[in-house]
Every structure is written in structure tokens, then in C-alpha cells.
Amino acid sequence: MTFQGFAFDNTFARELEGFYAPSEAAGFKAPALVKLNRPLAEELGLDPDALAEAGPALFSGNTPPAGATPIAQAYAGHQFGGFSPRLGDGRALLLGEIVDPQGGRRDLQLKGSGPTPFSRGGDGKAALGPVLREYLIGEAMHALGVPTTRALAAVTTGEPVFRDTALPGAVLTRVAASHIRVGTFEFFASRHDHGPVRKLADYTIRRHYPASAKAENPYFDLLVAVGKAQTSLVARWMQIGFIHGVMNTDNVTVSGETIDYGPCAFMDAFDPATVFSSIDRRGRYAYGNQPGIVMWNLARFAETLLPLLADAPKAAIALAEEALGILSEHYEQSSLEGMRRKIGLQKAEGGDGELIEALLGMMESAEADFTSTFRGLAKVLRGASADEALQLNPEELAAWMPRWRARLDREGAPADAIATAMDGVNPIYIPRNHRTEEALEAAVQDGDMRPFDALLEAVTQPYEERPSLADYASPAPPEFGPYKTFCGT
Secondary structure (H helix, E strand, O other): OOOOOOOOOOOHHHOOOEEEEOOOOOOEEEEEEEEEEEHHHOOOOOOHHHHHHHHHHHHOHHHHHOOOEEEOOOOOOOEOOOOOOOOOOOOEEEEEEEEEOOOOOOEEEEOOOOOOOOOOOOEEEHHHHHHHHHHHHHHHHHHHHOOOOOOEEEEEEEEEEEOOOEEEEEEEEEEOOOOOOOHHHHHHHHHOHHHHHHHHHHHHHHHHHHHHHOOHHHHHHHHHHHHHHHHHHHHHHHOOEEOOOOHHHHEEEEOOOOOOOOEEEEEEEEOOOOOOOOOOOOOOOOOHHHHHHHHHHHHHHHHHHHHHHHHOOHHHHHHHHHHHHHHHHHHHHHHHHHHHOOOOOOOOOOOOOHHHHHHHHHHHHOEHHHHHHHHHHHHHHHOOHHHHHHHHHHHHHHHHHHHHHHHHHOOOOOOOOHHHHHHOOOOOOOOOOHHHHHHHHHHHHOOOOOHHHHHHHOOOOOOOOOOHHHHHOOOHHHHOOOOOOOOOO
């Protein structure tokens, strides 16, 4: 069966020869549709019912849609600080780009569809658990207003994949603004082949930042535009307690979308040193290190653009340093603005940063739940006891509360209006780690998608409190123990 609903226009494959290798899906004997993202399908101008009918063959890669040009993209990357000159899509195929009814261009990619020329000996396949994890976390992030890639569908392949044990195989269909990464620029820049880098930069400007083409120095403007997208993104991560886990340069999109939900997780007890990834033994990508790492990654991006920024090396370096200075300030501004809103502030005052840091200090010392604490502040404004709503040290809280209330008084808005605004930026439901594991285990071990669907419903309406979902707002019980996540998708 073929599905004719995609309006493909494959500019990456057409314009960037050398940045990819043609490839095909491995083919699977008994694919079955597990999840179809109907709201996303409708957003893309697609017929969900027709997609569901064609789903097993289409989303497994067995029958590529008309107009697709399957390719595996090439890229390099700094992984945990060390440079790998040749990575690329080892288990993914870019089918092409589709144009939605609003004129937006999105990549359509299969992930887990089999080996490619970049697989480096791997099987190129994916297991059901990591596929559903990426589906869940991506949809939660989207609902939280965080720029992200999203899953259009998940299918099982009917074949096992072998990791530590045999697991049900699956393929994820991912939608992204593009899959161009900092590592894509590094692929040719590391070879000192500046022609392809310029070609990629021009393509990126046309696709993502057309205003940069009119700037006095388009490549400087591109560097700043990409950097602002990335620093704003990481500021949003910090404001919701999200830890990506693998902030390698091959996981940094130039579009500013979150990509690759492998060893990611949401923090329960607030601790800047929190690490979940089993392979991040030194804490390089800990929660509190994410702002510094995004700047490190952007410095690597700036290095790829040096020959384009100016003819003279010293002038190019000076421009790169100027851009990084702008981006550092942009992160600080984005971070402070977002954290202000979390504690009910819309206006700016000089002492706001210190007020926020004092709250975070109390949260760290009390090992307070990150999500519940910020949500609890609004309850206090509505009359709840601060000691019960916030679970912080009573003496420290007694000193902080008058300062916070005095600052809110200067906002000049009614307490209930402030609380309502706070509830609009402080979620009550996130993909709690214990709930995520329960849902994935039920799906993988028992073929039961009900816990997954229930959790998905909760986290895709994260700000609306519903009494029937009270259990989804609670942090993990003590018996859940330390949490570790693993690369898998």
C-alpha cells in the first residue's frame, strides 16, 4: 500500500550533495502501528485515518511514500568533549521534507529502520522502550512550550533487537524543523574544506534564518541567531528541571529544537549536580552545567564559521568572541526573565536574581521537589500554608517570604491574578521518572499501552490541575531509588 499524502520538497538532498549517503530501510516482516500522533498529523495537513491505514508499511520504511528520497545525513561531533570526525545517521533515514498548510518546512525521518553507511558496525535498529520514551518526552516538551522534535508515529517491527537481552524492535517517525546540527558544520570544517561549510551556511540561512541574508555580515548574524535559539532553549530546560544528558555537538540543532531523548530525565529533588545518564560518570552534562555546555558548543559552532566571518584570522576570531559575548548575555537575560515569571514577577528589578537564588538555595538544602515547589508558590498566594505547600526549611522560609511578598506588592496586580499567571508557566504534570518507567515497562513487557496513554494524557496538558490525576503530580517514592538512564534511541 502507498500513501500519497506527503508533499515532499527535498532541498537538503537536492542542494547539499556530499552531506549525506543514499540509503534504504532494512525492511521488516510484520510491522504494526503502536502509536499515531493524530494532532501532529493534522497540524501537518495529513489525514490521520489514511495514515493509520498505511502506517505499518509506511512508518517501518517498508513502503516509502511517493516523492521520498531516503538518505542518511553525515555529521561529525564533539562527544563528551572529544571530537569524532565521522558520525552520521547510523540508524536513521531522512525521507524528505514536507511543507505544512502554513508553509512551514519539516523533516520526516525514520529512526531505527536499519543500518546505513554510517552505522559503524551497528544494527541500525531501535527497541520499543526508547522509541516510546522519545515519543512521550517530545510530546511533553511540546506541551510545555519547549522547542522540540516530535514523533509522528511508532511502529513495532515484529522482530527482536538484541542489546543486553532480546527486546521488541520498533521504528520512530520523527518530525523536525531540520536535522542540521553543529556537528553537520563540523563534518567539513574539520577537514578545512570551507566551500561545503559556506554552502551549508547559506542553506541554513535560507531555511531557518532568512533575515540573516540581509545583514551586513550574514555569517556573523547566523552565528548570533543560532546561538540565541540554543541559549533560549537551554534556559527553558533549566526552568522546568529538564536534563538532556548528552549535549554533544551532534545533538545541537541549528534550528534550536531539542533533539534525541536518550538518557534525558526530569529532576525531582533540586540539586544542580543531578546526573541521570549512565555514561556521564564525571557529570559533564549535569543540570547545573547545561548553561556552560551550551556556550562551549556554540564556541565549536563559531569555529566552523571562522573562515566565513572575515578574511583575516584575527578579525574572524574577534567577531566570534563578540558573538559569544552577546550570547552569554542573552542566556542570562532569558534565564532571569523565565525564572522571574516562575515566582510571579512580570516587571524587572535589580534584586530579582538574588531573590531567585535564595529560593533555589532553600530548595537545594531541603532537597525539595523542583516542580512541586514552584507550583506550590501559587497555592501560597491563594491562602495555603507556606510550610505545607513548599516543604522548605521553616526558618529560611520565614525570612524569604516577606521579601517575596513585598516584591509581589510592587507588581501592582491582585494575588489571584499573579497566581493564575504562575500556574501558566509552572507545570503540575511532567514525565516523572518512575511513571515513565512504569509506562514503558508495561508496554514492552506486557504489550499494555494503557499506562503509557494515561501518562501521555497527563503530560500533554501539564498546567491544568485535574483531581483524578493527583498521582501523576507526586515525585517518586523513596523505594524507587536512584535513577539511571541509558542511550538507546
